[in-house]
Amino acid sequence: MATPHRDKHGRPLVVVTGMGVVTSLGEGKADNWAALTAGRSGIHRISRFATDNLRTTIAGTVDFVAAEPFCAPALSEQFALRAASEAVGQAGIGHPGDFPGALFMAVPPVEMEWPQREALAEAGRRNGEADYGTLLAGAQTGRFKAWHELFLFGTVAARIQDRFGTKGSPVSLSTACSSGATAIQLGVEAIRRGEVSAALAIGTDGSVNPESLIRFSLLSALSTQNDPPEEAAKPFSKNRDGFVMGEGAAALVLEDYDHALARGAKILGFVLGCGEKGDGFHRTRSSPDGAPAIAAMREAIADAGLTPDDIDYINAHGTSTPENDKMESAGCLAVMGERMREVPISSNKSMIGHTLTAAGAIEAVFSLLTIGEGRIPPTINYKVPDPTIPLDVVPNVARDARVGRVLSNSFGFGGQNTCLVFAAEPA
Amino acid sequence: MTREVFITGIGIVSNLGEGIEAHLAAVDAGRPGTVEAERFKPHLVHPVVPLEWERQIPKKSDQRQMEAWQKLGVYAAGLALDDAGIKEDKALLGHLHLICAAGGGERDYQVDSQVLTGLPQAADPGAFLNERLMGDLRPTLFLAQLSNLLAGNISIVHGVTGATRTFMGEEQAGVDALRIAQARIAADQGDIFLVGGSYNAERPDVLLVYEMAGLLWKDSFAGVWEREAKGGGFIPGSGAAFLVLEARDHAEARGATPIARLAHVGADQVRRAPGAAGEALDGLFEKAGGFDAASGLVVSGATGVAGITAEEKAVLDRRTDGARRIATGDLFGNMLEPQFPAGVALAAALVKRGDARQAAVTSIGHARGEGLALVERI
Known part of the structure; x- marks a missing residue:
């Protein structure tokens, strides 16, 4: 038997052999890539619910997928199903319903939503008033048994496990807006431990509903430039004023390189490094000096066995909030040095919005497509440059380029910073 | 390379009190948990003891940004850091990894009540809902709701x-958090x-x-093994449990006193059908290997839910016959996410005290998930 392949740290190499994606731009890699490289936006006016009395009335909702009952966990499950079907299909691994590896699943935190509360209140109501006693009385009718499972935090992952036959105990996780990257990182770690030969890493988010949107709105996190919707998300621009909520999912089949080679699988790219650093500065804001984000980027590059000079392109977190983009730009300059002024960096969120829990996974797929296709998706809506962000943001138009190694950044509320390095070849 | 994993710190709060000693005392006294039957009648809960928050969360501004579930966790995390002797070691805390089950x-x-009362009369329910939520929700409530903000608050308060x-x-979630850390x-x-x-x-x-x-x-209190005949069910319990897990060489290098060895954590999640959970637990015992019932102790996380509790009992009767058996559900009810960490904490303290050489800690989730840990005396 051939000597097993190892990375510079002596660990098994991790490759990607299957990818799937759903966003407001469409279903599947082909449609998404075509739209993304054409600079097309998936942001539009919200039609899913009434937007009266809201400051933000736009989002990158995925409106071509149905779910029953219509709520975040059911919708997130549908997105994940589609993305995972594409990924597992491409990888050609295992057998239908028998995926030979673990499941790591980034899902939005789950809770009962207003239509369900209303139904329970209706069932439990004795007079005009309604409170939690009314809801509990409604619950006691026994008519809502199925909603118990629906609103458990572990259900989306359990249903994906059921469908694809992943092995062991599936992990449902949240690291806020870096969750998708954390799912990949957990898969990489499990393969490096030799625990599994393959892992299915998924990030999914279908939580554009009134209360979720209002929560972000009350924290002044969202863009309020509703008109025209497709121009609201403008990462790195001087007039950026917040992020736009997006929806979608991505799935990646991660595999031990030797396992993939042995079965003759097509290698789509390598996950060379992961970096992660907590930030205890504030619940929603990053340390102003960007130290934790810088540490996460450096750790990812070092974990990959590379130096900053080896990075060809940065797939930015790039939310379009005043704070993030400034901090991220300064952080990249600190990590990469003066060379950063020439390293292309772009934000997919300018087109698909911020897909929250799914973002890290979706942007991982787009990073690997960038490597595979030799084409960098642009940062659209870049009309008013921010002089404090002296970067090549690949403004407005996609660019052909040889990209061998990508750093993908994900940062989130609660001091979450997770960075991944993807590459065409081992280090 | 396989390194030994030591438990070097425990922080726990529940209806039985604060700290592991209070919990051991309750076990020794054979005292069931405190049951609150009035506040949520007809539902029972095991309420957490009152805590002086400022002892672990000094800033009032931090306390105000959290709801009870987060404060409980931040409090217990602080107790665990104290117990491990690392609370003031800023450099170590700066690279201490954290996995929360939340x-x-x-x-x-x-x-919520105002909205639910108003919705049926609203001329335009959608506009009404938006107006009320935009006007009435506290902006910071979101941060008290987000799952990963337990971890975020531990970062902020304890560094x-x-x-x-966050799992x-x-x-x-509690089983997998321990499994993956180990x-x-x-x-x-x-x-x-x-x-x-x-929780x-x-x-x-x-x-x-x-x-x-x-x-x-909803009946009067009964132990988890005795509920089957009346349809089964669990009593939710408030509380929190955190453990400091550490590589043996790391613990020895800093002169830490280990509590116990976390020798093994196994987990599975099978599609539930009659017999499936018991079979999964049996499989986890098989994979773990080497539980010696004669010198061992079982800390069961059985919930009291019908079917699965009886299945667990059958597996324990067969696999651990003769070993002393403690049900955490009788002590602090079902605390969901922290239930398994709390069981492991209790097991670690009991083996350290010399009650057993080895403890098996089980979990069969009320809806899904099966777990088994082996905790050993050092």
Whole structure:
């Protein structure tokens, strides 16, 4: 038997052999890539619910997928199903319903939503008033048994496990807006431990509903430039004023390189490094000096066995909030040095919005497509440059380029910073 | 490379009190948990003892940004850091990894009630809902609801800023948090971890989720093994449990006194059908290998839910016959995410005290997930 392949740290190499994606731009890699490289936006006016009395009335909702009952966990499950079907299909691994590896699943935190509360209140109501006693009385009718499972935090992952036959105990996780990257990182770690030969890493988010949107709105996190919707998300621009909520999912089949080679699988790219650093500065804001984000980027590059000079392109977190983009730009300059002024960096969120829990996974797929296709998706809506962000943001138009190694950044509320390095070849 | 994994710190709070000693005393006294039967009648809960928050969360501004479930967790995390002797070691805390098992979502009951009362009369329900939520929700409530903000608050209050991750998924989140931390230390993917979770049962919105499926025990208190005949069910409990897990070499290098060895954590999640959970637990015992019933102790996380509790009992009767058996559900009810970490904490303290050489800690989640840990005397 051939000597097993190892990375510079002596660990098994991790490759990607299957990818799937759903966003407001469409279903599947082909449609998404075509739209993304054409600079097309998936942001539009919200039609899913009434937007009266809201400051933000736009989002990158995925409106071509149905779910029953219509709520975040059911919708997130549908997105994940589609993305995972594409990924597992491409990888050609295992057998239908028998995926030979673990499941790591980034899902939005789950809770009962207003239509369900209303139904329970209706069932439990004795007079005009309604409170939690009314809801509990409604619950006691026994008519809502199925909603118990629906609103458990572990259900989306359990249903994906059921469908694809992943092995062991599936992990449902949240690291806020870096969750998708954390799912990949957990898969990489499990393969490096030799625990599994393959892992299915998924990030999914279908939580554009009134209360979720209002929560972000009350924290002044969202863009309020509703008109025209497709121009609201403008990462790195001087007039950026917040992020736009997006929806979608991505799935990646991660595999031990030797396992993939042995079965003759097509290698789509390598996950060379992961970096992660907590930030205890504030619940929603990053340390102003960007130290934790810088540490996460450096750790990812070092974990990959590379130096900053080896990075060809940065797939930015790039939310379009005043704070993030400034901090991220300064952080990249600190990590990469003066060379950063020439390293292309772009934000997919300018087109698909911020897909929250799914973002890290979706942007991982787009990073690997960038490597595979030799084409960098642009940062659209870049009309008013921010002089404090002296970067090549690949403004407005996609660019052909040889990209061998990508750093993908994900940062989130609660001091979450997770960075991944993807590459065409081992280090 | 496989490194030994030591438990070097425990922080626990529940209805039985604060700290592991209070819990051991309750075990020794054979005292069941405190049951609150009035506040959420007809539902029972095991309420957490009152805590002086400022002892672990000094700033009032931090306390105000959290709801009870987060405060419980931050409090217990602080106890664990104290117990491990690392609370003031800023450099170590800066690379201490954190895995939280968390739910989330505490509601503003007053706002919810007003909305639910007003919606049926509203001329335009959608516009009404938006208006009320935009006007009445506290902006910071979101941060008290987000699952990963338990970890975020531990970072802020205690300065724990290594890698911080949050696992979700009820009881199994606690099993997987320990499983993955243990595996990472063993495989040299990290030296020291803070792992645990917290849960506030004294909330009508969480009772609601379980009441929809009729899973709550509403009769007068009975032990988990005795509920089957009356349809079964669990009593939710408030509390939190955190453990400091550490590579043996790391613990020895800093002169830490280990409590016990976390020798093994196994987990599975099978499709539930009659017999399936018991079979899965049996399989986990098989994989773990080497439980010696004669010198061992079982700390069971059985919930009292019908079917699965009887299945667990049958497996334990066969696999651990003769070993002393403690049900954490009788002590602090079902705390969901922190239930398994709390069971491991109790087992670690009991083996350290010399009650047994080895303890098996089980978990069969009320809806899904099976787990087994082996804790050994050092």
